Amino acid sequence: MKKKKTFRPTESELEILQVLWNKAPATVRQVHEAMEHNRDTGYTTTLKTMQIMAGKGLLARDTRSRTHLYTPLVSREECQQDILGKMMNGLFKGSAARLVMGALDSEKLSGEDLQEIRAFLEKFDDKKP
Amino acid sequence: MKKKKTFRPTESELEILQVLWNKAPATVRQVHEAMEHNRDTGYTTTLKTMQIMAGKGLLARDTRSRTHLYTPLVSREECQQDILGKMMNGLFKGSAARLVMGALDSEKLSGEDLQEIRAFLEKFDDKKP
DNA sequence: ACAGAAATACGAAAACATTCGTAGCAAATA
DNA sequence: TATTTGCTACGAATGTTTTCGTATTTCTGT
Structure with missing residues (x-):
């Protein structure tokens, strides 16, 4: 039987996904700048969070060039269904x-x-x- | 101008509110027993959480008798709107x-x-x- | 080549959220 | 009255998320 993975991005992970769902792949800097207007956190915070997300399997990361590129591995729809279901x-x-x-x-x-x-x-x- | 308060119950606070929205006022024990089927935590955990909620202004508490009575101060509708809006x-x-x-x-x-x-x-x- | 800018890695502090143990009362009861 | 039961209070351990400082590496422009 297939183990149904449940995607539960945290609050700030969700904010990052918002950006990436809009336009991926993107660099940390791009994501960070897209969010800067709303939130007030440093660059390394965004970086760290995205690294964690990659570790969790929420994002894929292309490390071929020095400036890494990130792509979401979960779709907006998956998350919507997940969170809606919970609600x-x-x-x-x-x-x-x-x-x-x-x-x-x-x-x-x-x-x-x-x-x-x-x-x-x-x-x-x-x-x- | 009126400060718009945003109600953001946490996960377990929400579970407690579920019970209280159904029937309030209620004692800690009543709430705890109503939840026991789903969750597996001790009585004092529920107690503590409800005390915290009272501190946050999420619940009102009537301490006249030794066994305190709790009532929600936020309506289900408020919470729904809040969370929906966020979504x-x-x-x-x-x-x-x-x-x-x-x-x-x-x-x-x-x-x-x-x-x-x-x-x-x-x-x-x-x-x- | 060198200084400065820009990127990643990483550990660890800070901020929350959750959980429980234990103490101290008050009430019921044997 | 002595014991047990049930309640609140409270501190503290645990767990998770968020945040950032610092080190190190790579690139860029002069």
Whole structure:
């Protein structure tokens, strides 16, 4: 049986993944500069964190040139599912409806968003008419 | 101007809140017993955590009788909004649709759930026709 | 070639979060 | 009353995450 690995990036690991999901591969400096506006930590902090992530298997690292290049090994989707699942079992205790409505409530939705969601709901309708 | 407090219960604090949201006020023992099935920690651990939470302003505590009674000071909704907001700005980068669909995907939805969500969507339609 | 800038490696401090042991009371009970 | 039971208080060990300082190496420009 296959061991299901559970990806649980920590808070700051997640911030780094955000950057890398947007544009990978990237150097430590690129990642660090992309985050500098929001957070206030030194370069070596980012470096160390990314090294740790590589150790954990969260990032791949290309060390061929002196300036290493990092690429995420986990997809945004994997993490989303993982964290969502946790929330469903915890905060939202299985009530997807409540989570969904909370999400709807907390953000201004574009017409596109609504369209997508509605289309998605229809697929559910088809399955259980 | 009012300082917007951000509620960020930790993992185990959240478990305790789950219990208290269900039925408050409650004693440490009640909370502990409600959680015993899932977790495997001692009574004093629960006690200590709840004391810390009271210190942080997450719980109110009635010490009139020897056996203290605890009540949550943050609502489930507040926490949900807080965490959801964080996810929107982070993991889901403003795409509520993706978050919602992820949630829908990860759970089997009852017909009721679907009804609720659809009704909710209609309210949004009314607002932005 | 040399000084300075820029990169990695690494250990360890600092900050949290979690857990439990033990002490000290108060209440119930034998 | 003496014992046991159940509660709070509190300090301290453990574990994890975050942060940074310092050493070392490589590259760059003069």
